[in-house]
Amino acid sequence: MHKNSEESKDTGLSSLLSRVKGKNTSSEQEKAIRLLSEAGLPSRRVENWKYTDLRWFNQHQFVKPVPVNTQQVQEWLEENVFPLPNLSELPRLIIANGQIIKEFSTLFDDSNCQIDIKDGVYGSLGRLQKDIMTTLNYAIGQQTLQLTISKGQQAGTILFVYLGYGQNDGLVSFHHRLNIELQDHAQLSVIEMNAGCGEYFTNPVCEIKVGPRANFEYNKLLNSSLESYNCANLYVSLADHATYRQFLISKGSKFSRQEVYIDINGEWSNASFQAVQKLADRQHADITTVFSHLVPHCQSDQNVKNILTDQSHGVFQGKVFVHQKAQKTNAQQQNQALLLSDQAEINTKPELEIYADDVKCSHGATVGALDEDQLFFLMARGIPFHQARDILINAFVAQAVEDVNDPIAKQLLKEQLGVEVVEDIT
Amino acid sequence: MTKPTQDEALLKQLEPNAYKWGFETQIEMDMAPKGLNEDIIRLISARKEEPEWMLAWRLKAYHLWLTMTPPQWAKVGHPEIDFQDLHYYAAPKKKKGPKSLDEVDPELLRTYEKLGIPLKERAILAGVEGAEEMSDNHPPVAIDAVFDSVSVATTFKETLSKAGVIFCPISEAIRDYPELVKKYLGSVVPQGDNFYSALNSAVFTDGSFVYIPKGVRCPMELSTYFRINAKNTGQFERTLIIADDKSTVSYLEGCTAPQRDENQLHAAVVELIAMEDAFIKYSTVQNWYPGDKDGKGGIYNFVTKRAACRGARARVSWTQVETGSAITWKYPSCILQGEGSIGEFYSVAVTNGHQQADTGTKMIHIGRNTRSTILAKTISAGKSDSTYRGLVRMLPRAKDARNFTECDSLLIGDQCGAHTVPYIESQNSSVKIEHEATTSKISDEQLFYCQQRGLSKEEAIGLIVNGFCKDVLKELPMEFAVEAQQLLQISLEGSVG
Numbered sequence: 001m002h003k004n005s006e007e008s009k010d011t012g013l014s015s016l017l018s019r020v021k022g023k024n025t026s027s028e029q030e031k032a033i034r035l036l037s038e039a040g041l042p043s044r045r046v047e048n049w050k051y052t053d054l055r056w057f058n059q060h061q062f063v064k065p066v067p068v069n070t071q072q073v074q075e076w077l078e079e080n081v082f083p084l085p086n087l088s089e090l091p092r093l094i095i096a097n098g099q100i101i102k103e104f105s106t107l108f109d110d111s112n113c114q115i116d117i118k119d120g121v122y123g124s125l126g127r128l129q130k131d132i133m134t135t136l137n138y139a140i141g142q143q144t145l146q147l148t149i150s151k152g153q154q155a156g157t158i159l160f161v162y163l164g165y166g167q168n169d170g171l172v173s174f175h176h177r178l179n180i181e182l183q184d185h186a187q188l189s190v191i192e193m194n195a196g197c198g199e200y201f202t203n204p205v206c207e208i209k210v211g212p213r214a215n216f217e218y219n220k221l222l223n224s225s226l227e228s229y230n231c232a233n234l235y236v237s238l239a240d241h242a243t244y245r246q247f248l249i250s251k252g253s254k255f256s257r258q259e260v261y262i263d264i265n266g267e268w269s270n271a272s273f274q275a276v277q278k279l280a281d282r283q284h285a286d287i288t289t290v291f292s293h294l295v296p297h298c299q300s301d302q303n304v305k306n307i308l309t310d311q312s313h314g315v316f317q318g319k320v321f322v323h324q325k326a327q328k329t330n331a332q333q334q335n336q337a338l339l340l341s342d343q344a345e346i347n348t349k350p351e352l353e354i355y356a357d358d359v360k361c362s363h364g365a366t367v368g369a370l371d372e373d374q375l376f377f378l379m380a381r382g383i384p385f386h387q388a389r390d391i392l393i394n395a396f397v398a399q400a401v402e403d404v405n406d407p408i409a410k411q412l413l414k415e416q417l418g419v420e421v422v423e424d425i426t
Numbered sequence: 427m428t429k430p431t432q433d434e435a436l437l438k439q440l441e442p443n444a445y446k447w448g449f450e451t452q453i454e455m456d457m458a459p460k461g462l463n464e465d466i467i468r469l470i471s472a473r474k475e476e477p478e479w480m481l482a483w484r485l486k487a488y489h490l491w492l493t494m495t496p497p498q499w500a501k502v503g504h505p506e507i508d509f510q511d512l513h514y515y516a517a518p519k520k521k522k523g524p525k526s527l528d529e530v531d532p533e534l535l536r537t538y539e540k541l542g543i544p545l546k547e548r549a550i551l552a553g554v555e556g557a558e559e560m561s562d563n564h565p566p567v568a569i570d571a572v573f574d575s576v577s578v579a580t581t582f583k584e585t586l587s588k589a590g591v592i593f594c595p596i597s598e599a600i601r602d603y604p605e606l607v608k609k610y611l612g613s614v615v616p617q618g619d620n621f622y623s624a625l626n627s628a629v630f631t632d633g634s635f636v637y638i639p640k641g642v643r644c645p646m647e648l649s650t651y652f653r654i655n656a657k658n659t660g661q662f663e664r665t666l667i668i669a670d671d672k673s674t675v676s677y678l679e680g681c682t683a684p685q686r687d688e689n690q691l692h693a694a695v696v697e698l699i700a701m702e703d704a705f706i707k708y709s710t711v712q713n714w715y716p717g718d719k720d721g722k723g724g725i726y727n728f729v730t731k732r733a734a735c736r737g738a739r740a741r742v743s744w745t746q747v748e749t750g751s752a753i754t755w756k757y758p759s760c761i762l763q764g765e766g767s768i769g770e771f772y773s774v775a776v777t778n779g780h781q782q783a784d785t786g787t788k789m790i791h792i793g794r795n796t797r798s799t800i801l802a803k804t805i806s807a808g809k810s811d812s813t814y815r816g817l818v819r820m821l822p823r824a825k826d827a828r829n830f831t832e833c834d835s836l837l838i839g840d841q842c843g844a845h846t847v848p849y850i851e852s853q854n855s856s857v858k859i860e861h862e863a864t865t866s867k868i869s870d871e872q873l874f875y876c877q878q879r880g881l882s883k884e885e886a887i888g889l890i891v892n893g894f895c896k897d898v899l900k901e902l903p904m905e906f907a908v909e910a911q912q913l914l915q916i917s918l919e920g921s922v923g
Contacts, residue, residue, distance in 0.1 A: 047499055051851075324840060339855035342822065350861070352846040357837035357867040367820075367852045367859040 012058035013041060016173065019064060020140055026120050032128060032138035042132055051315040051347040052257055052286045056229065062201070063170035065097040068163070073101050076163060076195065086408045090191070092159040098142075098174035112155035113188075116146040121177050125207045125235035131259065133231040137205040141175040149186040149214075157189040157406050164228060166198020171229075176204040182214035189217040189406045194224045194252065201229040208235070210242040212266060217245045219409040221416055224252035226281070233259045240266030247404055248275040249416055250285050257286040264291070264298045264326075271300040274400045276417060279312035279344075286315035293326040300330075305400055306337040307393060308344035316348040320363070324355040333363035338370065338396055394418070458515035464488065467628055470515050474597045474631070477604060487617035487627030494621045500784040501813045501845060502753050504726065507691060512660045514629045582646065589645050592637040596664055599635035606637055610668055614697040614734045614761070622693040623730040626662045630695065633663035638673035638704070647903055649678040660691040667697070669704035671737060676707040676903055689752060693728045702737030702764065707745070709902050711910055714750035721780025721809075724752025731758035735767035735796075743770040744787065745901045747910040749917040752781060757815065759788035762796035762824075769798040772898040774910075776917045777810035777842070786816035786847075791824035791857070800831040803895050806842035807918060813845040818859055820852040827854070833863040836894055838887075838918070888915045
């Protein structure tokens with residue numbers, strides 16, 4: 001739009017960085033920009049990016065978002081949120097094209113949460129040098145949203161909606177920053193929905209500090225436009241006796257990478273991560289996790305399921321790190337992949353790095369097609385092939401969302417997975 | 427924490443005990459000057475009386491090597507290696523044809539004695555004429571002994587040649603069977619495969635060559651014995667085993683080195699080729715000097731081992747017991763090309779003191795119906811670190827391929843680390859891959875149970891560790907299985923925790 005001819009030739013990282021060059025920048029931001037211009041983007045030779053290729057980055061010219069049409073946002077909400085009474089009653093925060101849409105965000109009236117909006121990007125958990133997508137967020141991000149749940153507050157469930165709309169002049173990019181802090185004994189459950197249309201790139205970074213004996217549940221639904229790119233980084237720090245539970249369903253995006261870093265800093269805390277990647281066409285989705293057990297007596301468990309059809313490509317890189325001090329750790333990691341097409345590809349790397357001896361750590365990985373015996377069992381009882389197949393796929397994924405505590409979230413996630421919703425008898 | 431004082435006492439006991447094979451043989455050596463350049467490669471090639479094509483092959487590898495950098499991805503740490511500070515050729519000076527054991531250089535003889543090689547084989551190794559006809563009660567094992575850079579002797583050549591089996595030092599094979607060597611050398615591990623294989627291809631000095639013709643079952647176990655003796659040398663041996671259609675061979679490899687303060691480099695390349703219905707069993711008991719209790723000295727063992735199952739129903743089985751070396755970097759792999767071919771990997775890796783091991787396997791499934799089994803047992807004690815790193819890759823044509831992987835780690839003491847890094851890649855929906863890994867310590871209940879029945883703590887640990895490794899040890903040939911069990915016991919002596 002406003003670019004002169006020389007600048008418009010810029011593509012990839014340099015077109016992104018040119019957006020912030022020469023502006024008044026904070027020292028963190030300057031450092032991030034310097035790191036990015038020096039190191040560039042990682043290639044597949046970098047161990048952490050072995051299975052995920054960022055070459056698409058340079059094929060695009062990145063542009064700034066233009067203000068979104070609130071009509072569009074309203075239409076989306078009318079279709080996806082308002083018809084569901086449970087969902088529409090929740091305090092919500094709507095962010096479209098990187099902007100908070102205040103007229104639809106009811107979270108500001110909610111007395112349980114304190115919201116602060118600050119200019120610039122702040123954070124304490126991300127590692128600038130190592131996590132390239134966090135560095136990018138620091139470099140380009142404009143503001144930080146800080147959400148605090150004060151001591152003892154039971155904040156219930158809130159809804160976040162991130163919408164993205166593509167633009168014609170290039171690849172529009174959003175770099176949200178959200179920091180959530182739960183103080184002692186606080187409780188919060190978040191449902192996050194990602195949706196949109198057209199081609200765009202989202203690069204959110206979220207930091208969550210769960211205080212002593214606090215309880216946090218994070219249900220994330222990634223249903224972004226099938227032309228979009230998504231690289232999200234999440235950092236969690238747990239204090240003693242804290243509970244963190246995350247459920248992630250990844251269906252949208254042409255390209256997505258979810259990095260999850262969980263640091264267990266307090267004794268007797270508990271972290272759980274359940275994810276389903278359901279991919280089709282030429283989708284590429286990557287989940288990379290690092291669970292760091294730094295203190296004794298903690299538990300963690302990870303469960304990632306992939307269902308891959310067509311030419312989709314699923315990646316899971318999970319790591320459990322157990323520090324020498326973290327005796328009596330109990331860590332479990334499970335990765336399962338169901339390949340439903342001959343062109344689909346799965347790459348998984350479940351990794352254990354253990355320096356303490358009195359621990360119970362295990363991981364398992366399986367890759368395969370549907371079990372023919374099970375199919376036969378169902379078909380022998382008169383169930384047609386396609387239905388039998390669906391029953392088995394349902395059974396495979398249903399388990400992942402079985403443990404969601406929040407009933408509203410549970411229903412939503414089940415619907416999104418196409419799992420039949422059965423009312424709990426109890 | 428549970429009884430720290432007892433643990434500490436146990437840890438103290440666990441310090442690496444005296445390395446039995448740490449002696450040095452005082453023997454006249456023929457050495458090339460330090461450093462690596464084209465002239466050294468020409469010198470090695472000339473000493474080995476190699477044909478022109480071999481020199482060209484080496485030089486090509488050398489030029490590739492110059493463009494490469496050492497791999498950084500393994501979880502091992504060591505100071506940078508100065509590749510110019512090494513002797514690339516060292517050979518004991520050999521007198522021609524001694525008539526009896528008395529005429530043999532007594533030092534060389536004593537070395538074999540200390541290494542526990544049977545008398546008859548000792549005589550043959552030292553080149554005593556007519557030694558092969560001497561009789562004793564040992565089961566026959568054909569041995570090729572590699573002392574620093576050269577193969578000093580190969581036993582039972584005649585018996586083997588009657589069966590049509592070629593078993594000789596590779597330098598001899600280059601001269602005598604150039605067609606076979608030309609065809610297969612570098613066909614599994616190309617010169618430029620990785621940094622250390624390129625280095626090996628440029629400067630390799632000796633190793634074994636085995637060819638089993640069609641339909642032959644090798645009449646005895648073949649064995650190579652490697653020893654690094656001279657100071658500041660690197661050992662670069664190259665082994666090439668070809669099993670033609672419907673043949674069977676079992677091959678053993680053992681290694682030791684003297685105790686020194688500096689680190690020494692061992693970068694070998696092993697290539698196995700199995701044709702239709704052939705079976706190669708390759709067993710290693712690796713016991714290089716691991717360094718002293720402060721982590722000083724020891725061998726850097728950077729080895730590339732790879733097998734190609736070229737024909738249908740070919741089978742390759744790698745079995746390894748890794749107890750030595752300061753650093754081990756080794757991934758015996760199988761390329762399963764032939765339809766229905768089978769790859770197996772059985773490994774026990776024990777690290778103690780300051781040892782570091784990054785070892786595992788790669789199973790590349792290309793053909794239909796191929797299957798692989800991986801069984802890796804890792805035991806870490808002292809301040810050591812061990813990593814299992816394995817790759818299972820299913821390519822689109824590998825219909826109905828199958829893999830099963832099990833990695834178990836045992837930690838003894840709280841100063842050590844055990845890591846598992848499996849890579850699983852599948853491009854095929856008809857395959858089945860399973861991977862399991864666990865990490866734990868020796869359970870107090872098991873220890874208590876054994877001790878209550880009158881075993882000392884050390885015996886109890888030995889028993890439990892042997893039980894832990896049993897699935898792998900039972901894959902070893904008989905002669906090695908006993909040795910390996912003792913080796914495990916010695917490596918962990920006093921490491922009870």
